[in-house]
Amino acid sequence: MRYAYYPGCSLTESAVEFDVSTRALMTALGAELEEVPDWTCCGASAVEAVSRLLTYALPARNLALSERDLPGLDMLIPCSACYLNHLRVEREVLGEKGLRGEMDEILAADGLKYEGTVKVRHLLDVLTNDIELKAVKEKVGHALRGMVLAPYYGCQILRPYKVFDDPERPKTMDPLIKATGAEPLDWSMGSKCCGASLMATKKEVALESVAAILAAAKDADAIVTVCPMCQMNLEAYQKQALRVNGRARPISIVYLPQVLGLAFGLSEKDVLLDKNMTVTERFLNRLRNPEPPEEPEAKDAPAAEKPAKSQGKTEPAREQGTPAQ
Numbered sequence: 001m002r003y004a005y006y007p008g009c010s011l012t013e014s015a016v017e018f019d020v021s022t023r024a025l026m027t028a029l030g031a032e033l034e035e036v037p038d039w040t041c042c043g044a045s046a047v048e049a050v051s052r053l054l055t056y057a058l059p060a061r062n063l064a065l066s067e068r069d070l071p072g073l074d075m076l077i078p079c080s081a082c083y084l085n086h087l088r089v090e091r092e093v094l095g096e097k098g099l100r101g102e103m104d105e106i107l108a109a110d111g112l113k114y115e116g117t118v119k120v121r122h123l124l125d126v127l128t129n130d131i132e133l134k135a136v137k138e139k140v141g142h143a144l145r146g147m148v149l150a151p152y153y154g155c156q157i158l159r160p161y162k163v164f165d166d167p168e169r170p171k172t173m174d175p176l177i178k179a180t181g182a183e184p185l186d187w188s189m190g191s192k193c194c195g196a197s198l199m200a201t202k203k204e205v206a207l208e209s210v211a212a213i214l215a216a217a218k219d220a221d222a223i224v225t226v227c228p229m230c231q232m233n234l235e236a237y238q239k240q241a242l243r244v245n246g247r248a249r250p251i252s253i254v255y256l257p258q259v260l261g262l263a264f265g266l267s268e269k270d271v272l273l274d275k276n277m278t279v280t281e282r283f284l285n286r287l288r289n290p291e292p293p294e295e296p297e298a299k300d301a302p303a304a305e306k307p308a309k310s311q312g313k314t315e316p317a318r319e320q321g322t323p324a325q
């Protein structure tokens with residue numbers, strides 16, 4: 001399996017642990033990632049307020065580069081915001097003639113043309129649909145038994161385009177979490193917005209969102225996500241959010257490839273766990289001291305034979321330690 005790999009800006013700076021653990025995980029699963037040459041920022045969620053045209057042009061350039069330099073490969077994108085921006089181009093530019101003409105004109109200045117032959121894929125989509133769950137289970141060397149993990153998807157891989165999961169009740173992380181030996185938390189907050197885009201302008205509203213998610217995950221050992229914006233929001237503002245909701249408690253916010261990598265036997269250093277800001281003692285204890293495997297139940301064990309009735313004279317019992325004659 002080979003993919004054109006677009007890390008995006010966050011994964012080279014604030015979410016470098018997401019990038020490192022993704023690369024390590026995909027290597028362990030036998031997949032090859034080839035980074036898109038000369039890729040640039042896709043604009044994420046910030047540029048749309050400045051220029052609608054630039055919102056399409058930036059990711060369109062990356063897609064055109066992938067088509068030219070890595071033809072025939074799907075583009076794997078871990079960051080949810082980057083995934084959405086590139087997916088928007090795939091869905092909208094090709095279907096709107098006026099926009100297609102504008103993209104052709106802009107990209108021509110860089111000697112590029114977007115043809116629409118590259119398929120945009122999120123990391124979770126690839127793990128769910130390209131890699132057999134059996135292959136994931138076979139790689140587990142450090143089962144996370146006894147750990148409860150809350151799968152958190154956020155908004156941008158689910159909406160507005162329904163691609164590989166249910167936007168209201170997403171479930172694609174559940175089998176992957178179970179494959180590690182952990183249990184996914186059954187909750188309704190996995191697709192709720194964390195308010196990341198409001199933290200700078202409506203902080204009180206964003207903190208309410210963060211607090212509600214943390215409170216709902218209070219019985220879990222960690223929240224597992226695939227979005228660097230969500231991870232940062234739930235992690236960096238956790239202390240402030242805990243003051244908003246008395247039911248919430250400190251909790252680790254980790255990336256899915258970190259969890260899978262740790263279950264595969266990669267070290268905490270291999271997945272850069274020290275880069276996460278809210279790794280709790282509870283999570284570390286569960287990670288380093290997993291529950292022992294359950295003893296398999298005996299199936300169809302033959303019934304114990306009844307001792308035959310003694311006939312005549314009985315042999316006196318031997319004293320303990322006396323060998324039989």
